[in-house]
Amino acid sequence: MTLGQHQEAFSRDFAKLLNHLHDNGYEVRCGELERTKAQQEIYFKEGKTKTMNSNHLKRCAVDLHIFQNGNWLTAKADLQEVGDFWESLSPENRWGGNFKSFIDTPHFERNV
Numbered sequence: 001m002t003l004g005q006h007q008e009a010f011s012r013d014f015a016k017l018l019n020h021l022h023d024n025g026y027e028v029r030c031g032e033l034e035r036t037k038a039q040q041e042i043y044f045k046e047g048k049t050k051t052m053n054s055n056h057l058k059r060c061a062v063d064l065h066i067f068q069n070g071n072w073l074t075a076k077a078d079l080q081e082v083g084d085f086w087e088s089l090s091p092e093n094r095w096g097g098n099f100k101s102f103i104d105t106p107h108f109e110r111n112v
């Protein structure tokens with residue numbers, strides 16, 4: 001599979017995720033999807049990321065701020081159902097809430 005095909009599969013699953021959220025009473029404020037290498041280096045130096053190999057660099061990750069009843073959900077327990085849905089769409093999908101070393105609940109990616 002080419003990177004372009006991974007990007008296309010990611011955007012299809014991203015659309016399904018947004019529909020799932022809206023159909024289940026959540027509101028979404030979209031954050032970062034594509035990230036430049038220079039921006040990744042800034043985040044790395046600031047400790048906001050632990051990797052220089054982010055799937056954001058490949059346009060295969062997105063950060064979403066998810067709200068329910070006006071409350072911004074950030075806890076893993078509050079978003080587990082959403083993360084499980086994301087990971088059910090493809091064996092290559094990973095939710096940052098399930099990361100072991102650096103829990104990142106707004107982060108949804110296709111591991112490329």
Ligand SMILES: [Zn+2]
Nearest residue numbers: 061062063107
């Ligand atoms: Zn992210």
